[in-house]
Amino acid sequence: MRIAIDAMGGDHAPDVVVAGALEAVREWKDITVILIGDAARIEPLIRQAGDQPSNLEVIHASEVIEADDEPVKAVRRKKDASMVVAGRMIQEKKADAMISAGNTGALMTTGLLIVGRIEGIDRPALTLTIPSMDGKGMVALDMGANMDASAEQLVQYAIMGSIYRKKVHGVVKPRVGLLNVGTEPMKGNELTKAAYPLLEQAPIHFIGNVESRDLLYGPCDVLVCDGFAGNIMLKSLEGAAATIFAALKIEFTRNLATKAAAAVLRPGITKFKRQLDYSEYGAAPLLGINGLVLKSHGSSNALAIKNAIRQARLSIENELLASIVKEINHLSK
Structure with a gap:
């Protein structure tokens, strides 16, 4: 190799x-x-x-x-x-x-x-593994290689992401979700409405729409979206994580009492930070x-x-x- x-x-x-x-x-x-x-x-x-x-x-x-x-x-x-x-x-x-x-x-x-x-x-997709609370992570694509996509291209992303999850992460039957503003089948914009029935017919294990608020809980194994929405989602998650840890640092160094509390909580916080660390996953393939x-x-x-x-x-x-x-x-x- x-x-x-x-x-x-x-x-x-x-x-x-x-x-x-x-x-x-x-x-x-x-x-x-x-x-x-x-x-x-x-x-x-x-x-x-x-x-x-x-x-x-x-x-x-x-x-x-x-x-x-x-x-x-x-x-x-x-x-x-x-x-x-x-x-x-x-x-x-x-x-x-x-x-x-x-x-x-x-x-x-x-x-x-x-x-x-x-x-x-039609178009390659930037494919990133997003950390999740269960430690398994979630493969998401496209994360910004293309700002726009068609419904057919989202299906291609779903197929490639599913194969990637099987081959690289060993997930036997990856659950594929579509990023959307609600879980109901007819929610969303014209793109997601058109993609939903195509994903249902694709050779994947499609579980339906997934909301962004649930992402860190690992609602699916593969998340599909266009690059514009995906990149905004990714940067929002990165910004939120950075803000949370910066705020914790300020609070835990405020006085002797909070410093003592920080010493007790440090192992748990370190574990949590590692769960959200991109470096544990390495790289994003261009599928x-x-x-x-x-x-x-x-x-x-x-x-x-x-x-x-x-x-x-x-x-x-x-x-x-x-x-x-x-x-x-x-x-x-």
Whole structure:
């Protein structure tokens, strides 16, 4: 298994990318990780950590796609950017998966222009595992790859998300829900009303509409929505979690009594915070691309990078891409 990583993508690259990659290759000997980026910055970080493992490679790339670059122009003009080089490795079958914590739009463009779409898929979907109180998490798509979607595209998202949940997370019969403003079948806008009967007929275990207030309780295994609603939902959840923990910190440091209470409650709060930590889940795959392309959070730490590699490894091992292609081809006939 060969996993290419855009070592220059992300807020803390290449340091955390190298650290996460080193942890991964030392734990899993059946993978080879290829770090792509500025070798003059990457190689000293590897040397500082000790001897370079035999299953870790470095490929020099002279350019970087920055966070504020216009995606299409950057991918077309920066031919030797670390992200673009990783995409070509997927397209040329020199790597089985690629990971980047860099510019999301540019990664989407790399997937579309360089790797290409699966035949029969209209638009790829950014697929994120949202933490839940039961610890199982919930796969949600689309989280912002496309701002608009048709009812038919929501069905494609549901099928791909269901296969992903089975292959990567081992859920035998994933429950698929449709994000909506109410649970009744005819609730919502024109898109969700049109998608509901199509989802009922799709080869998935569709359980109906799901309201956003219930998401952290894990009402379904796969949540389907258009990218506009999905991205708003995601950022609302992230903002709410950050606000809650900031407020708790203020209250628990207010005086000696609250500090004493914090000491007692710390194990439970730490467990709760870990349940809502994106780094435990690693990366968001772009499902619908004809190759395994995974997006890590821009502020990923070494643990998140390692978990992204773990996720890529599981996806390769369980033939995620081949399973999606097979199902989509079957439906197209």
